[in-house]
Amino acid sequence: MNKQRHHRKTKPLGLIIANRLNSLFFLVVFLMTVLLARLVDMQLINKAFYLEKLDRTQVYTVKTSHPRGQIFDAKGRPLVQNNIKEVVAFTRTNSQTAAELKALATQLAQLVTVTDTTVTRRDKVDYYFATQDNYRQVVEGLPEDQRYDKYGNRLKEATVYQHAVDAVTDEQIDFSADELTIVSLFSQMNATPAFDTVSLRTGDLSAEQIAQISADKSLDGLSIRADWDRQPTSNSLTPLLGQVSSRQTGLPAEEAKSYLEKGYSLNDRVGTSYLEKYYEPELQGTKTNRTIKLDKDNTIVSDELTQVGEPGKNLKLTVDLAFQEGVEKILEQSFQAQLTSGTAIHSEGMYAVALNPQTGAILAMAGIEHDTETGQVTKDALGTITKVFTPGSVVKGAVLAAGWQNGVIAGNQVLTDQPIQLAASKPITSWFTSSVGSMPLSAIQALEYSSNTYMVQIALKLMGQDYVPAILLPQTYEVAMAKLRETFAQFGMGAATGVDLVGESTGYVPEDYDPANVLTESFGQFDNYTPLQLAQYVSTVANGGRRIAPHLVEGLYSSQDPTQLGDLVQAIEPQVLNTIAISDEELGIIQSGFYQVVHGNAAFTTGGELSRGTSADIAAKTGTAETFVTKNGQTINTYNFNVIAYTPSSEPEFAVAVVYPHSTETNSLVSLRAAKEIINLYESMK
Numbered sequence: 102m103n104k105q106r107h108h109r110k111t112k113p114l115g116l117i118i119a120n121r122l123n124s125l126f127f128l129v130v131f132l133m134t135v136l137l138a139r140l141v142d143m144q145l146i147n148k149a150f151y152l153e154k155l156d157r158t159q160v161y162t163v164k165t166s167h168p169r170g171q172i173f174d175a176k177g178r179p180l181v182q183n184n185i186k187e188v189v190a191f192t193r194t195n196s197q198t199a200a201e202l203k204a205l206a207t208q209l210a211q212l213v214t215v216t217d218t219t220v221t222r223r224d225k226v227d228y229y230f231a232t233q234d235n236y237r238q239v240v241e242g243l244p245e246d247q248r249y250d251k252y253g254n255r256l257k258e259a260t261v262y263q264h265a266v267d268a269v270t271d272e273q274i275d276f277s278a279d280e281l282t283i284v285s286l287f288s289q290m291n292a293t294p295a296f297d298t299v300s301l302r303t304g305d306l307s308a309e310q311i312a313q314i315s316a317d318k319s320l321d322g323l324s325i326r327a328d329w330d331r332q333p334t335s336n337s338l339t340p341l342l343g344q345v346s347s348r349q350t351g352l353p354a355e356e357a358k359s360y361l362e363k364g365y366s367l368n369d370r371v372g373t374s375y376l377e378k379y380y381e382p383e384l385q386g387t388k389t390n391r392t393i394k395l396d397k398d399n400t401i402v403s404d405e406l407t408q409v410g411e412p413g414k415n416l417k418l419t420v421d422l423a424f425q426e427g428v429e430k431i432l433e434q435s436f437q438a439q440l441t442s443g444t445a446i447h448s449e450g451m452y453a454v455a456l457n458p459q460t461g462a463i464l465a466m467a468g469i470e471h472d473t474e475t476g477q478v479t480k481d482a483l484g485t486i487t488k489v490f491t492p493g494s495v496v497k498g499a500v501l502a503a504g505w506q507n508g509v510i511a512g513n514q515v516l517t518d519q520p521i522q523l524a525a526s527k528p529i530t531s532w533f534t535s536s537v538g539s540m541p542l543s544a545i546q547a548l549e550y551s552s553n554t555y556m557v558q559i560a561l562k563l564m565g566q567d568y569v570p571a572i573l574l575p576q577t578y579e580v581a582m583a584k585l586r587e588t589f590a591q592f593g594m595g596a597a598t599g600v601d602l603v604g605e606s607t608g609y610v611p612e613d614y615d616p617a618n619v620l621t622e623s624f625g626q627f628d629n630y631t632p633l634q635l636a637q638y639v640s641t642v643a644n645g646g647r648r649i650a651p652h653l654v655e656g657l658y659s660s661q662d663p664t665q666l667g668d669l670v671q672a673i674e675p676q677v678l679n680t681i682a683i684s685d686e687e688l689g690i691i692q693s694g695f696y697q698v699v700h701g702n703a704a705f706t707t708g709g710e711l712s713r714g715t716s717a718d719i720a721a722k723t724g725t726a727e728t729f730v731t732k733n734g735q736t737i738n739t740y741n742f743n744v745i746a747y748t749p750s751s752e753p754e755f756a757v758a759v760v761y762p763h764s765t766e767t768n769s770l771v772s773l774r775a776a777k778e779i780i781n782l783y784e785s786m787k
Contacts, residue, residue: 159395162407164366165298168329168663170384170413172342172376174422175655177666181342181377183329185663187311188300189213190326195295195395197322199231206286208320212313214304215282224288225274226266231287235273239265290322296393299368300328300348331370336422337429337467340483341602341653343375364388375483376416376653378603383657386413414657415667419462427782428453429467429480435775436469436478439764447473447730447739448763451772452632453779454485455757458640458747460675461649463600464755464783466633473730486605489629490762493724494551495745496594496625498642498691500559501544503588505687509562513543513690518552521620522570529557529620532725533705548694550705551723553624560585560623564616574616582619586610586628591681592648593637594630599650599678606631626726635758639722639745642695643753646681646688695720696750710773711746717780720753721746723773730763739763742772748780755783 172181189209230236240248240261247264249255276284286301293299306314311325331345346353351368352360360371371385372378389410394403432451439445450471455464468488470481481488504510519539520528531553547555558568563581566572590596595608609629618627630638633651641648652673660667681688698708699719707723726741742764747756757779759772 160392162390162392164364164388164390165410166366166369166388167386167410167412169331169345169370170380170386170415170657171663172416172418173658173666174338174418174420174425176421176423177417178422179334179664180336180338180418180422181331181333183663184332185327185329187306187325188328189303189306189314190298190300190324190328191290191293192298192322192324193290193293193295194322195401199227199291200233201321202290203228203231203283203287205321205323206283206290208317209286209301209314209323210279210283212317213306213310215285215302216304217302218278218281218285220281220284220288222274223266225276225284226269227291228276228284228287229269229274230262230265231291236265239268243268296391297366298326300326302348337425337480337482338418338420338422340481341375341466343377343379343603344373345377346370346373375602375604379601380416380654384413384416387411411659412661414670415660417655417658417666418653419457419655420464420466420653421786424782424786425465425467427786428455428465428779429469429482431775431778431782432467432469433478435771435778436471436761439761439769439771440471440478444764444766444769445471447732447737447765448761449473449488450478450481450484450762451775452481452485452488452490452760453757453775454632454636455755455779455783456636456640456651458643458649458753458756461640461651462655463651463653465757465779466653468632485632486600486602487631489606489609489631490743490760491627491629491726491728491741492594492625492635493726493741493743494553494625495635495638495722495724495743495758496589497548497551497556498694498722499589499592499594499638500556500585500623501548501691501694502592502681502683502687503563503585504559505683506588507563507584510544510559512686513545515541515543516547516555516558518542518547518550518554521554521557521568523617524571524573526617529554531555544690545694545697546703548691548722549697549701549703549707551698551707551725556623557620560620564619574620578616578619582614582622585619585622589628591679592641593634595628595634598633598637599676600633601650601652601654601673605633608634625724632758632760635743635745635760636756639747639758640756641681642688642691643720643747643756645685646683648678648681650676650678652676692720692750695722695747698722699746708744708773710770711744711777713777715777715781715784717784718749718751719746719777719780720748720750721773721776725768728763737765739765740767740769742766742769744772744776746776746780748784755780 168183171183173179243264248261289301314320314323315325333339333342348368348370352365352371353373372381387410390408392405392407393401396402432453436445436451448471450469452468454466457464466482466485468481468484470479470484517539518531520530520534522528542552542555560581561568563584564575564577566575586595595610597607621627637651654673656669656673657671658667659670698721699711708721711719711721722745724743728739728741730737730739741762743760745758747753757776759776761772
């Protein structure tokens with residue numbers, strides 16, 4: 102069988118070569134076209150962009166802070182000042198090396214006293230590596246994989262540096278006390294960004310040291326400048342003024358991001374609590390900014406002043422320190438008398454807040470704290486905004502308002518004060534019920550006599566239930582509690598007062614309660630409030646129903662003289678938070694009831710003590726709350742004696758709340774007498 106062979110026809114060699122040359126030609130033409138297009142783009146279309154990149158500069162913004170604003174009392178007496186002193190300042194250039202900084206720190210350590218040698222391990226290692234031989238030796242001793250990647254390429258220098266840091270032994274950085282002073286100075290300099298200026302932490306400078314540093318031209322970047330430390334005076338207002346962070350701590354970690362977005366620097370000193378924090382933007386002032394540009398060779402091409410800063414504004418308070426200390430003395434003497442008699446052994450102290458009800462200006466915030474374990478008595482102005490107390494019957498004006506707002510009583514309505522007998526429970530009575538039995542009372546009389554059962558009947562009506570003996574409380578009690586609390590909040594009880602202080606309590610308003618708690622709420626024996634909240638409440642009654650935010654600052658002032666308050670820049674205007682939703686006639690009933698509390702002639706008038714021994718025309722509401730304390734497992738019955746008052750009864754200009762908790766007396770006039778003394782003091786100092 103014959104097999105036929107087939108031969109594939111092949112192309113001539115010359116043709117193959119020609120095809121490949123053509124392909125190569127077209128490839129070269131394509132690449133030249135791309136290159137030409139790129140050149141056209143760079144030299145014609147986007148020429149300006151690439152010229153800018155070629156000439157691109159580095160830009161630094163250097164910010165310089167100015168002294169913080171100071172705080173003065175209502176009479177211009179300084180409460181917080183800046184202690185201005187001469188310090189060593191260091192300005193870092195963009196070319197200074199770690200070795201140069203080490204040499205500079207060594208020089209400076211011979212001239213000044215370093216009192217703070219607190220440094221971290223990393224500070225010590227950075228100082229150790231400022232000597233290049235030290236760094237080189239440690240790096241050479243690192244394992245290969247801590248210097249090079251798997252392809253033999255050297256790792257990033259920052260990565261190698263970190264490996265070297267970890268490899269340094271404690272013995273290598275075991276510096277003497279003298280050398281630690283150099284480490285401290287070096288670490289401060291080394292942490293300074295290029296062109297920034299920082300004040301170095303040294304001891305106070307003598308005139309000779311200042312002269313030496315100023316004259317020594319070899320101290321590159323060092324100079325003498327004025328700096329400040331916050332210096333509060335010691336008085337009862339000091340805790341309310343708050344704290345300022347130090348140069349070492351700078352911005353609080355939890356708020357650093359927010360501050361940086363506002364243009365702050367990490368080492369800026371800021372208010373961290375109370376008044377200093379609330380008025381931080383005003384007290385901080387504005388910074389002087391310089392914009393420095395460097396060319397590609399790291400040479401300065403321009404240094405331009407872009408913003409002229411100003412010192413922070415001064416604050417003038419609404420509080421006259423002399424009046425504040427007078428109120429504090431009244432509380433101290435009143436409380437000490439109770440301690441001497443043995444009736445205040447379980448009491449946490451005594452507190453008072455005074456306001457101008459027309460403007461919200463705080464006139465005094467004073468407190469006496471008693472440690473019931475140790476017996477120690479201390480000043481506690483902060484307690485007026487942070488501590489809460491059971492208010493008792495002072496809330497009854499607001500209970501009437503809740504009744505009117507919800508349409509369950511009308512005007513000066515008469516209800517019968519009578520024992521409120523609920524099913525299977527002890528009857529609720531007023532303090533005078535057992536002596537007179539049932540008796541009709543108007544709303545004004547209910548305030549004058551401080552009737553509990555009048556208010557309980559309002560609470561029942563808020564549940565949709567008129568009182569009948571032996572009733573079961575309806576399940577609508579939560580609705581009634583919500584209505585009471587809503588009205589209370591309109592007066593400031595159980596709500597933020599709007600005070601210009603960070604950190605106030607809004608009261609203790611439990612979420613869990615039962616129907617009986619709604620009834621006790623109606624005469625002030627469930628929710629707890631701060632003394633400031635009670636002062637805002639009585640001020641709202643006094644001024645005609647406007648709840649005004651209390652404010653501790655009267656105005657912002659600008660001064661170039663650190664010893665003077667300066668010129669008024671901005672007054673703090675009254676801020677009306679809300680107006681009570683009742684008629685003028687209804688508000689007048691509350692005011693009349695408060696007036697009768699002091700000036701009534703009935704046998705059961707509760708505040709007559711306030712009319713004796715004073716020429717002031719006072720309106721008020723008293724409050725006694727039954728409370729208890731637990732001591733060594735034993736429950737002890739105690740009482741809170743509170744009072745809210747204002748003067749004069751028409752066009753009031755002064756309002757005060759006094760709180761005295763957990764007395765072992767069943768009846769006491771101590772709060773009324775303290776309130777009267779505070780009002781007399783105010784009248785004498787007007």
